[in-house]
Structure formats: structure tokens, C-alpha cells
Amino acid sequence: MASFSSIDTSIALVGGGNMASALIGGLLRQGLAATQIQVLEPHAPAREALQNHFGLTALAEPGPSLGSAELVIWAVKPQIFHAAAQQVRPYIAGHALHLSVAAGMTTDSIARWLGNQNIVRAMPNTPALVGQGMTGLFARPQVDHAGRTLVEQVLLPTGQTLWLPQESQLDAVTALSGSGPAYVFLFLEAMERAGIELGLTSEQAHQLAIATFQGAAALAASSDEAPAVLRQRVTSPGGTTHAAITRMQAGQVTEHFIAAMHAAEQRARELALEFGAA
Numbered sequence: 001m002a003s004f005s006s007i008d009t010s011i012a013l014v015g016g017g018n019m020a021s022a023l024i025g026g027l028l029r030q031g032l033a034a035t036q037i038q039v040l041e042p043h044a045p046a047r048e049a050l051q052n053h054f055g056l057t058a059l060a061e062p063g064p065s066l067g068s069a070e071l072v073i074w075a076v077k078p079q080i081f082h083a084a085a086q087q088v089r090p091y092i093a094g095h096a097l098h099l100s101v102a103a104g105m106t107t108d109s110i111a112r113w114l115g116n117q118n119i120v121r122a123m124p125n126t127p128a129l130v131g132q133g134m135t136g137l138f139a140r141p142q143v144d145h146a147g148r149t150l151v152e153q154v155l156l157p158t159g160q161t162l163w164l165p166q167e168s169q170l171d172a173v174t175a176l177s178g179s180g181p182a183y184v185f186l187f188l189e190a191m192e193r194a195g196i197e198l199g200l201t202s203e204q205a206h207q208l209a210i211a212t213f214q215g216a217a218a219l220a221a222s223s224d225e226a227p228a229v230l231r232q233r234v235t236s237p238g239g240t241t242h243a244a245i246t247r248m249q250a251g252q253v254t255e256h257f258i259a260a261m262h263a264a265e266q267r268a269r270e271l272a273l274e275f276g277a278a
Helices: 018-029 044-054 064-068 078-091 107-114 126-130 145-158 169-178 180-197 202-222 227-233 240-250 253-275
Strands: 011-014 037-040 057-059 071-074 097-100 119-123 133-139 159-163
Touching: 011 018, 018 037, 018 044, 018 126, 018 145, 037 044, 037 064, 044 057, 057 064, 064 078, 071 078, 071 145, 078 107, 078 253, 097 107, 097 145, 107 119, 119 145, 119 169, 126 133, 126 145, 133 145, 133 169, 145 159, 169 180, 169 253, 180 202, 202 227, 240 253
Parallel strands: 011 037, 011 071, 037 057, 071 097, 097 119, 133 159
Antiparallel strands: 119 133
């Protein structure tokens, strides 16, 4: 895949929050010049921070310069997407490719608001901020191979990507990996709290909990065996792990965890109906 240093690509981002900053940093590391990136960010402190940190153009309101963008990245909250689209649409080129990272916003709604079918929808997660993210992707039929390749290159520094054949599957991605880091953080909280109650210092418990998650994830990623098999290998009958797992099973931890993910998937569908009907 060619680097951005060899591609004449102009990119505009609508929204300048954490995800936008992660994408901008990745674009610059790949060789795209700051002059090829512009950000629309109405909040002055965030806008000034982007300008100072990256040396790029940050706009307070949409204007004609957005018309040069070949790729427009929508990094806004779902509840303001429609209003932002109304403001930006008059200035963007009709042939532009649009990449949305807004949770729950369907490409049907986005296409209606922008009058453009050239849309890719992404569901990233927060580990993208440290290059360890997982992003689910769906492209409308009008997006060609070059458009998919461009999206992959934009997201490359954030971690892994997975193309999905059906847009409805992005709600499941939202429930699993989009919201997933919060589940991990919740378990980390519990492990650290238990460690402290068992006599460790907070620093010791923190280090042990994080290293355990990192190591277990690395082991699962490198193994051909299913997680259930890996779990069984460290769960000797009558041992300490068996005592812990038995207690979790008695409390139906697995069932509650799965039910929680169903709730997240349901909320993702509700967001599409709540904010995408305009």
C-alpha cells in the first residue's frame, strides 16, 4: 500500500475530538502533509489545540475550502450529525468519499442528509488512540475499491479493521468491540479492588491486573484453541481457579455479561431511530 507522501489527497474532518486527533496523528505519521488536512471544530479551545499540536487548518464554521476534500471524515456525536450535515453539505464536493465514525448513524440517514451515496461507516473503539483499536467497516455499494483502500489506509495506524457485508452487523460490533473496552475496564476495576482487599497495594494490584489481561489476550491471539479450551487448561478441578470460576458461574456472570451486550446492541439500534429519522 502506498504511503500518503505519494498521494495527493485532501482530507477534511468534521469534529475535532479524541478520535479525530488519533486519525490526524496517524495521517501525519504516514506522510500526509498538515496542509492537506482541515478540521471543522466550532469549539474554540479544541480548535486552538488542534492548530497548535498539528499545525493544520481548523475552521470555526464550514466554508468553501471544504470543497477540496476528497475524503470527509465525520467524527461527531450522533445527536448533532444531522445539524452538522446541513451546515456542511453546501460546501463539500459531490464526488467526495464520506467516512462516518458516529455511533448508530446508518448510511441511509447519512446519504439522505448529504445527498451522496459514497459512504463508509466505521465502528472504532478507544484503543485506537494507542494504535490497538478494532474497527468494523461497512461500505455502500457505490464505494469502489479505491475508496475502500483509502479508508483502510486512513485507519491503518489505529489498529485492525474488519469489513462486514451487512450494515446491521455494525450494531453487534458496537456491542462487542465498540463498547468492549469499558467491559475490560470494569473487570480491571474489580480485579484491582479484590487485590487490595486481599492485601496488595493499589499499585501492585493495578500492575498485576493489567499484565494479566494483556498476557491472556496475547495468548488467545496466538493460539488456535478456543477461549473455552484455554480456560479449561488453567482450571484444575478443586484448585484456586476452579473455586473462582465456580463462584462466577453460580452468579450467572456469563449470562449477565451476554445480556449486557444484547442491551448495548439494542441501544445502538435505538440511536439510529432516535437521531437518524430527521
